Amino acid sequence: MTSNDTEYDLDDAVSDVVPSVEGPATQGPVAVFQPPRRREPAEPDAVGDEPGARPEARTADLRSDLQTAADRRAAEMRAAADAATQAQRERAAATRRDPEPPRAAPPLPSGPDIESPFLELFDSEAAEPGSVGRTAAPPRTPAAPTRATPPVTRVDGPYGRTVRRPEEGPAGVARRGPVRADTPPVAPPPVTPSPVAPSAVGAGWADDDFDDDFPPGRADGAAGPATRGSRNTPVSGAPTGGGAPRNAPTSGGPRGTQGGDLAGNAPVSGGPRSAQTGGSAADAPVSGGPGNRPVSGVPRNAPVSGVPRNAPVSSVPRNAPVSGVPVSGVPMRPAAEPRNRPVSAMPVSSVPVSTVPLSSRPLPPRGTPQAAPRSAPPDPGRRQAPPKSRGKQVKPAAPPKTSKDRDAAQELEVTEIAGHLTFTPHAVTAWYVLPEVRWAFRPDAEREALLSAISEQYAGLAGFRLHLRRTTRPFPADQWAAQLDQLTARPLPPVPGAPGWGDHLVAAQRHLREINHSEGQTFLGVTFARRALGDSFSEKLLRAFGKGTADSERRKLGKQVEQFDEVLAAFGMRGQRAAAGELEWLLYRSVALGMSPPDLIGAVGHGRWDSGDLLALTEHIERYRTPYGSTVKLVNRMTGEERHVAVLTVGRMEPLDIPERHEPWLHFHERLPWPMELSSRVDILGPGDSFRNLEHRLRMIRSQQLDYLEHGMDAPPELERLASRALVMGDEMTTGLPVDSARAHGWHRIAVSGASREECLERARSVVATYSRELRISLQHPKQQDQLAREFIPGEPVANTGYLRRMPVRLLAAALPQAASVVGDRRGDLIGRTAGTCRRPVFLDPHFPMEVRERSGLSVMVAEPGGGKSTLLGAMGYLNARRGVQVTLLDPSGPLARLATMPELRPYSRVLNLTGGEQGTLAPYSLIPTPQRTEFPPGPNGDREYEISVSNARAERRMLVQDICSMLMPPQVAREASTATLLRHAVRTVPAEETATLDDVVRCLASIDDTGRELANLLLDTAEMPLALLFFGSPPGDLLSTDAALTVITMSGLRLPDLKIEREYWSAEEALALPMLHTAHRLAVRRCYSGDMHQRKLVGLDEAHFMEGWRSGRSFLVRLARDSRKWNLAALVASQNPKDILGLDVQNLVSTVFVGRIAQDPEIASEALRLLRVPTDVGYEAVLASLSAPDANSSGRLGYREFVLRDVDSRVQRVRVDVSYVAGLLETLDTTPTGQAAGQGGKR
């Protein structure tokens, strides 16, 4: 009992974390991470609880018939949704009636919390979630524990309430198999006529056979989400009443006790299904339930127990009395809810409740007019759960309509998938997967080369019909999160009251799902063989024996198909043979056009799909259409998901300048934020065919001209123009290369889908508008949508002959549906999405270059002021600090210090304000660490390296001190040659150790001569300013402890000079800023050189452009880049001008580059492009200027900004930084005055 309760708690806790967001897009699994719990999975818990759990039963489940499971699940989902609301109502009523139930189960999460309806569909443990939820208690208790301690057990009260009651009298007896026949009399007469509670009581407690077959631990074994999903489905046991009358006629009296006994099990068997199957549990096998599946198998196994099913033991309904038992504490409901009442108005109590407790929504007896209210009559051969209780999703259909419904299933044309071939009765198609290609920010020459290569490949397929198909796969957010979690060894410990690491990940995944990222998959099918009559006949014959096509045919085709491998695998498309599984996926996605894909299950369940599983799921996709309608409605019976699809077709196309001005015309749709599907059916005509075709057309035009001449009429001028064009083309065809002459005649369709008809049409409108505006392609929205939607399915016929586009293969190649824009690694934090031609999530792990690519970890951010550098820096700092990376941010202007006030970071962060710092904080000598011998490999070589680096450190110190001294001096003095000489002498004299101070230099200068003394005095003069004191003296000992996860170094109040103004005109304060920034940069990095070398560290340095023009600045960046790998140190350096980085000549060491908005200076822009290694002067400068362009129409503030990102793999892409899933981060980082005020106001 207690274990159950704790499990409840556990699960409830989990359910807090997992989103139960409505909507199909958000239905997917979300990997949940609760660090404390993460280490110990839930299974041991369950297994430990139930020693009797039988593994073989579980494995048997795995093999369970997918179909039945799906059917049952479908019914349950509906029942669950329905019952959940009802349960709430009931519970409220119950509490009103029975103010203090003895011990109620912990409160169930209210509302239909079915976040992923088919989460546990094929999972062994969760195979029957309905049962788990419904009889939440029974499966757990029944085995040993219950029997050992009969007096107390849990009973599934009405609507899934688990109630504790002393098991006495009838119920106790009921559990004893042999005594069954006696049980009825034992029960006192029913107090209430309600059959509801009774059967619930009887449910699951009934018989021993059942216990044997039922692996006790199963229900518990179900993973969190699984149980959760169904827990609120109160359900089946309860509303049994409905089923009773219905079964009464069917099973009749004789079935009697045994029937009732079976009924006891019924709730386990999943109400809805058994309801459908005719009520009697004995019918269950008909429904194809997997034999060993504990759940559905129960009824089937029952007869095996030796009791003849129909044994007329007693005609007294056993359940009826049981129901009457005033089971202590079980709140009896006076009557079933009206809606649970059997449709037939028979008084419930009067009916011998012989059989199965049915689902929440009872079905009337077979044959009553109300039968099968909404959905199709299931296939005659297979019984399926009628989708009963889903009234809200589908319009209530008029009862007469059902008569019109024929048996509505039609097989696809495709009869077989063998490897990458698909067979239809008439043709064979070979399928290839086209990998994504990069398009954005590539030089035009490269793009043209790509297009030419692809068009040659198309030309090489002359004579074949192609099916180009693009579908999408939602981004596997859960996998990403799991990986990130795995890579995060020590996330920041949770802070009470603030979202922990798990919440953070969940928020990121939700965000990923909300913005609907999807990855495209492009398939190319080449229909290459007509099937001989004999072949298709022998296939028909063999199918009778469960085999497909004949071996000989396939062997023959296998040889033929090799030619395409060569053509398609070359540079250009680089097509790979599609695997059978991928084709199944494609078939499913095409039948369920635009619906959320089923592979979301994989992450939670056992994740294995056997071949054919996916295809079986197409059973559940119902198609509705309206005559002349503009959409097709698809309904997934299993999940209740409803999708409206509008198929657009490509109409007139104006000439396109593909690499130069326009984007690939079938890639273009990805610009819109929702996934779409593409299907192109294309006939490739070789030179001969296309010339004949053209010539025919030319002759027609000519004869028309002649006609006009004969009739003495003026021919329309277009005829002559078209004729001459046809002549030119004919000339090209006859004399040009095959690529020039090959033509692609075909139909191109785009399927737009939406959750409602209005949404779908709205989306279709915006797709049409975007295409006509940007590409001058008119997309048409023809009628006959159902046929068009069907055309997406491989092997189906072309919908109609309209909108045939005839084009050279180059234009087809330029469609390039496989273009994509991917950037970033897939293992870091989510920092935003690509914002160019398509939307993909962008993940960035600043340690990826060092840990995986073995490159330097230096990242550069360049943008104009206000371009979002600081925000990005802060966001990166925050995200990395969360992951337990030791983060040091140097932010001279100070807004990043507010990061430390965020509740989740507050205990682990530290702000160091240099303007209020102690004397010696920035003492230049100590800023450069002395290498330790342990950092080098042992042996003489290591000794040597060590010595070299020690002396390098000394040289660097000298350089730094000399630079600092000249910065501190007035520029006029610093420029004199004698100054440099004297400084160099002094610096050389003072030993360049960490312990040395600037005071030593001053002392040394003063001891040289008068000029030296003068210099020393100048230095001491500056030291009068409080800020300059930071340079003098020894550093305080515990300046930067390494334990803080986030350290922000600020210099608030420091006035940064404008570098465009000569140094002479800087005020003393501004002049001091220069050495302070230099040393502060060093200080920020200094902290990283202590502690573990391999620990991940991140340094963010803002305002790095002050480094330019100083030797020490360059050496600093070079050192940073060099050391980054050794010390696992990622450095983010933000600057306003790419020239700083280019001028310092460290761009070869830079692995990641962010370039923000640069609109003012085209020179800076072109330098930024150089930094990105993007061709300059071809128009990309305009892209930089258009980054984060404010929308003139909106008065709202721009949140996160856009950047062009070059990642470590040299992929360049426009990205929009978006870390909005971290609540409050943007407000915290807002650097504008109003934003700050708003943020603080909000906090208050």
Added chain:
Amino acid sequence: MRLRTDDDIYRARLVYLGPPGYTLPVQLPYAQYGLFVLLVPLYMGIHWLFSQRFEIFPAWEIALAIVTTSYVFRHVDPDRPARMVIRTALTDWRRTREPVTERRDPRLVARRVVVRQAIT
């Protein structure tokens, strides 16, 4: 690369001007005559079903065929051939507004598809 389709060549309007020496007052596409020629016997056949006799000059049939042809060709353009228009009219023929009720199409089911991991 400037890329354009060849569609304009196929978009040329080909009309029947009339037999040599006599220009018809209206110029209609060839396809329209073709449809007309198909429709007249069709209507005659329908008429025969009712009346069991053929007219010598099927005036009603010709009139109906003309009306039908012109109605069909009102929807025809280079992208929508007459065949597609007729087919759409036949398959979607019920009413022209979005009706309230929906019709269920047969589910497209792939349950009989044989799946092999390799070709042989």
